[in-house]
Amino acid sequence: MSPSSQSFRVAIVGGGLCGLTCAIPLIKAGVDVQVYEGAHKFAEIGAGVCLGQNAINILTKLGIYNDVYNNTLKPEPEDDMGPSSAPHQPVPPRGLDNMNGWFKYVAGEGDNEELCDYAAKDNVAQGVHRAVFLETLIAHVDPARTHFHKRCTHLTEGPSGTTIHFADGTSAEADVVLGADGIKSAVRRFVAGTAGAPVDPHLKHSGSVAYRALVPAAVAAAAGCAVDYGARPLCVVGKDKHFIIFTVRGGTMINIAAFVTDPARATPATWVAPPAAGGEDVAPAVVLKAYEEWGPEMTRLLSCVTAAKKWDINVVHPPLAPSAWTRGAVAILGDAAHGMQPHLGAGAGQGLEDAYLLGRLLAHAQTSRANVSDVLKVYAAVRQPRAHRVWEGSRRAGDIYEFRAGETIDVAELRRLSGYVWDHAVDADVEAAEAMLVREGVFAA
Numbered sequence: 316m317s318p319s320s321q322s323f324r325v326a327i328v329g330g331g332l333c334g335l336t337c338a339i340p341l342i343k344a345g346v347d348v349q350v351y352e353g354a355h356k357f358a359e360i361g362a363g364v365c366l367g368q369n370a371i372n373i374l375t376k377l378g379i380y381n382d383v384y385n386n387t388l389k390p391e392p393e394d395d396m397g398p399s400s401a402p403h404q405p406v407p408p409r410g411l412d413n414m415n416g417w418f419k420y421v422a423g424e425g426d427n428e429e430l431c432d433y434a435a436k437d438n439v440a441q442g443v444h445r446a447v448f449l450e451t452l453i454a455h456v457d458p459a460r461t462h463f464h465k466r467c468t469h470l471t472e473g474p475s476g477t478t479i480h481f482a483d484g485t486s487a488e489a490d491v492v493l494g495a496d497g498i499k500s501a502v503r504r505f506v507a508g509t510a511g512a513p514v515d516p517h518l519k520h521s522g523s524v525a526y527r528a529l530v531p532a533a534v535a536a537a538a539g540c541a542v543d544y545g546a547r548p549l550c551v552v553g554k555d556k557h558f559i560i561f562t563v564r565g566g567t568m569i570n571i572a573a574f575v576t577d578p579a580r581a582t583p584a585t586w587v588a589p590p591a592a593g594g595e596d597v598a599p600a601v602v603l604k605a606y607e608e609w610g611p612e613m614t615r616l617l618s619c620v621t622a623a624k625k626w627d628i629n630v631v632h633p634p635l636a637p638s639a640w641t642r643g644a645v646a647i648l649g650d651a652a653h654g655m656q657p658h659l660g661a662g663a664g665q666g667l668e669d670a671y672l673l674g675r676l677l678a679h680a681q682t683s684r685a686n687v688s689d690v691l692k693v694y695a696a697v698r699q700p701r702a703h704r705v706w707e708g709s710r711r712a713g714d715i716y717e718f719r720a721g722e723t724i725d726v727a728e729l730r731r732l733s734g735y736v737w738d739h740a741v742d743a744d745v746e747a748a749e750a751m752l753v754r755e756g757v758f759a760a
């Protein structure tokens with residue numbers, strides 16, 4: 316991207332994976348960007364995140380992918396998931412792990428009978444430690460542009476721009492505000508016009524919780540686990556519960572996301588507002604208990620967990636129409652716009668697609684303060700339908716894994732759902748948006 320002559324000021328609310336990814340191309344293009352993060356530092360929990368081919372392509376285009384890869388070779392960062400690695404072995408190397416062939420689906424009960432095998436020929440995705448990924452993004456953002464302890468409470472519009480109000484009583488003004496403030500987004504309430512409602516009507520608990528833990532591979536082996544968890548990612552399935560298991564840090568850490576769904580609250584019609592808290596520590600015994608009827612291998616693996624967190628799986632529902640993704644020169648991205656169930660490993664990747672398109676459009680030579688609200692509308696028109704289809708696919712995948720969609724795992728359907736996520740030319744989104752802007756007379760032909 317060439318240096319931009321953009322005269323507008325951009326504020327990004329939220330410095331998570333999507334907010335920082337959005338900041339990077341804008342900074343490179345010379346746009347005046349400030350990032351306001353609610354926490355006292357940028358932080359990600361010490362768990363894995365799967366990056367599909369679509370996300371990897373974006374990181375490559377943004378010039379970040381090699382840095383993520385190289386960062387895997389550096390010493391271990393502080394781990395927010397507790398001491399699970401510390402007492403057992405020396406500091407493990409980090410690493411990007413190929414999701415070789417994608418998942419094998421095995422039964423949770425008994426001896427983990429193989430039910431089916433996705434068996435992708437290509438390397439369709441990679442697992443990465445979240446903290447490593449975030450750390451790489453941070454290195455690309457000038458610290459002078461980042462502001463901590465800035466928890467946005469609400470926005471107001473004025474003649475000279477949009478004012479972001481923070482919980483510490485301060486405020487900041489910008490010409491363009493991008494809300495990347497996650498599933499409980501304050502910016503979403505502004506753009507969707509729900510700021511006055513006592514609870515956010517678009518924030519729902521999906522009826523599922525996830526227990527997340529990391530187990531050193533050496534510890535699992537010493538405990539008698541027979542499965543080579545580094546060989547293939549596993550989806551261990553049962554009625555209304557499943558595990559996702561893949562390795563991070565070069566095969567040395569086993570990442571476990573263990574889901575349990577309340578069958579009475581498994582459909583959108585039954586979803587309600589989530590409890591206020593989320594992401595609390597739970598005793599390893601709680602996780603073991605949740606899977607007590609599962610077979611000996613899974614029990615052995617869970618016995619190795621020394622620290623775990625429980626996450627409510629919250630989603631954005633009912634979905635926001637494209638018109639509710641933006642209001643004037645304010646737009647939302649990432650989980651703020653389309654928080655989804657994590658069952659296709661696609662939520663962050665969808666946010667990266669938002670960030671990439673926003674970066675390209677806001678840095679475009681024809682984007683100006685005068686037309687930026689039209690540009691943001693086109694961003695939403697291009698991104699919302701695809702993000703919503705991935706949202707639906709993610710829900711469907713959870714129903715398949717947990718036998719609410721039928722009595723067998725329909726691998727052909729899973730291939731269609733995942734294929735839609737991965738096989739996506741992000742530059743086609745840019746071209747579609749530019750063509751729309753020309754058609755609508757916002758950009759010159």
Ligand SMILES: Cc1cc2nc3c(=O)[nH]c(=O)nc-3n(C[C@H](O)[C@H](O)[C@H](O)COP(=O)(O)OP(=O)(O)OC[C@H]3O[C@@H](n4cnc5c(N)ncnc54)[C@H](O)[C@@H]3O)c2cc1C
Pocket residue numbers: 328329330331332333334351352353354357358363364365366465466467468495496497498499500501525527572626628648649650651657659660661662663664665666
């Ligand atoms: C169990 C589980 C497993 C998952 N696995 C995968 C996976 O394998 N692959 C994948 O692609 N996705 C996965 N996801 C989804 C993925 O984690 C999210 O889609 C992604 O992290 C969203 O990024 P974000 O930047 O939009 O939001 P967040 O990561 O939530 O970041 C939001 C940031 O904004 C800050 N913030 C919040 N409120 C405010 C405020 N009011 N003011 C200022 N700052 C604020 C927060 O502190 C945070 O830094 C998973 C999710 C879960 C729950």
